[in-house]
Amino acid sequence: MVHLDLHLKEGKTSYVAIGLEGSANKLGVGIIRHFPGPFSTTNRAEVLSNIRDTYITPPGEGFLPRDTARHHRNWVVRLIKQSIIESGLKISEIDCICFTKGPGMGAPLQSVVIAARTLAQLWDLPLIGVNHCIGHIEMGREITGADNPVVLYVSGGNTQIIAYSEQRYRIFGETLDIAIGNCLDRFARTLKIPNEPSPGYNIEQLAKKGSKYIELPYTVKGMDMSMSGILAHIDNLAYDLFNNKKHNKTIFNDDGTPKVTVEDLCFSLQETLFAMLVEITERAMAHVGTQQVLIVGGVGCNERLQRMMETMVLDRRGFIFATDERFCIDNGIMIAHAGLLEYRMSGKGFDYSDTVCTQKFRTDEVLIKWRD
Amino acid sequence: MLSVKIPQFQQSLQIYYFENVENSTEIRTKLLSGQDSHNFAFVNPDVIFSKEQLLSACYRALLDYNSGKIRTRSIHSEIIFCLGSSGNIVDSLTRFGIKEDGNRLIILKVIEKEEDVEYTIDEIVKGDNKDLDDALLRENVDFKQMQKAYKFQPSLSNSAREDFKETDWSLLLRKTVDLIQLRGC
Amino acid sequence: MSDELIQLAQSHLQNIPLQVISQGAEAIVFTTKTHPYLPTSKDSHTEYIIKYRPPKKYRHPQLDATLTKHRTIAEARLLQRLTNIPEIQSPGLIALDARNGIIWMEKVGYELIDYDDKISSLKNWLWRYNDNQEKALTEEIKIALEKVGCMIGKAHVNDVIHGDLTSSNIIITEAQEACLIDFGLSYQSALPEDKGVDLYVLDRAILSTHPKYAEQYNEWLMAGYERGYGKDKKSLIKLKEVLKRYEEVRLRGRKRSMLG
Missing domain, CATH: 3.30.420.40 (ATPase, nucleotide binding domain)
Structure with missing residues (x-):
């Protein structure tokens, strides 16, 4: 003590x-x-x-x-x-x-x-x-009472998976290029949606209305992940959608009508990015041998991320902790x-x-x- | 006859090996015309050197068959297709299927679980019914045809059967099974 | 969770008796004495490994199906690649059901009679002598660790990154040779950084599982690793790069420095 x-x-x-x-x-x-x-x-x-x-x-x-x-x-x-x-x-x-x-x-x-x-x-x-x-x-930790969780820290500037060991918060895994919040924010800019209250929040609301899943690059390498590829890919899809590039068969049907909506793109982006985060978190949990997961950082407010993480954690009979937007x-x-x-x-x-x-x-x- | 039951699936296999076959042409014609009596997999033994190679392809074929995902018309043609490493059906059926003038033949019959199948193999194939044996297969397999079929690296055509040690056959088997299991992936 | 997943595995492997040997975040590994397609004789003791990647409920079903299939295939492809590098020992692929996330492969290693019949992973193999300093640092151990290092070196020369080098993923065969297993996180890369990290993971793993003799063990491993590159000039240049990166990673403690 x-x-x-x-x-x-x-x-x-x-x-x-x-x-x-x-x-x-x-x-x-x-x-x-x-x-x-x-x-x-x-x-x-x-x-x-x-x-x-x-x-x-x-x-x-x-x-x-x-x-x-x-x-x-x-x-x-x-x-x-x-x-x-x-x-x-x-x-x-x-x-x-x-x-x-x-x-x-x-x-x-x-x-x-x-x-x-x-x-x-x-x-x-x-x-x-x-x-x-x-x-x-x-x-x-203080707000949720989680005493020794694997921490997923996700924000506009950071994406890390952390666990406490011998007086240090050790980084088990992280982004190899950009942070997840940054990825979402930049896509919000591509879509020119409002930044009020936050671009990530608005992406989340659009995603809730999406339903079609489009395959996007999934890049997890061990305990690390990379997001610049997926951003470039989805930016291109959005560009083709907005500029009527009918040759893109992922976006357009043969008769020239769009197959997907902006909501579908947001939905697919979230499903892919969050799956990557949950996967790394699960690996860290297994590696460290803990049953607790704590999500912190701005992207932690996202309800879809919380739900996905909860599914994984409950499947492992663990406990998930998250704070509200105040924290x-x-x-x-x-x-x-x-x-x-x-x-x-x-x-x-x-x-x-x-x-x-x-x-x-x-x-x-x-x-x-x-x-x- | 070799009777094989693959544990995961309902179907079982009956496998025959014939030498000195006299009526390959006739069999082939009847097979291509889709005759019910000739609903078998007729395999060219020139490119078969191991029972394991054969069964590995049967496993793959049955897996896809039971998932409703075969690429050819029947389980029997699928087995022949699965022996190959290429996605080109016609190519594999030609290389691994019965040859017009072949005098050796491997025959497989897939029996569904509750099926009552009646046939007399000697009425279909005129030749000497022998035990399917790896030693015999190894003795007669054609390295050049094998190389054309599987495109091994390094090339098998440069090897001589006489120099092949047990470890060489093992490695060849491993390479072949790899190709069979990974075909189309 | 476990029982449900085991039942799910069994549903894709009917009539195959399954025995769980490990359950990770990614996959469940079973052994069985039943070969998928060769007739198994009743008194056969040969065991086979079945690796099963179960579906993940949190993922979108389309994404899940794609990932399971691709990863299973990638692992099988790696086993194939290693078959074609005869100097590297690895388990042979027996059967593949990529759609359901199943790989069958050879079981390598033997039972250590002086250690509760546990499998001869490097971890267990070394742990036999953990409490006996004399036995823990013999010539026999040195030679084996050098062989292990050499095998990893050869893998890296061929741009194969294992991705999860721990002493549990290295097997000592009955012939006392080294064999790598579990290529679930493996990939192809020529980058010295990736090779350096691969080595770092092993360094840390040895340090945490065999702390008493880690320094000596890692020294022997690295000696073998360098030998694995051979005498070719190009390879030696590559080796130098990798060793340089490896030192950097060790100092930094992590793969990359942080982004602001």
């Missing part, structure tokens, strides 16, 4: 952290409270505030780093103020400022870390840099939570020289001191 309370401040009965997240187009601010002692069903973390604002681009456009950073700069003060008010806290009650150190997009990460550093200096509080993926994992989509509270865990172990913040953010930051680089 790891002792989590070596650094509880005198006179205080709990820990409080504020977390800032902005590695992609979601800007999140969250405030969390931990009570002393190990986490259990009776000792849960308390969410005091969890606010988010998403930078949404027009249909057919993706978000660029510079514009995203501008969005974050414009909103961060507002969100922090709102968050503090919502939590009802006094500044003196806060123990540390946590921020996403990486991985993610450079300029957006930067804009958030500057806000974090400012707060830290303003309020004379320690700064804790957090790995974005660890944030998702630890928040997922699976990028948010500040997960940064506060993971940051606070780190703070409780060290009792101090990072040196300013260590608070430089980084676009590449592997999940297994972090030493998980708060677990056995």
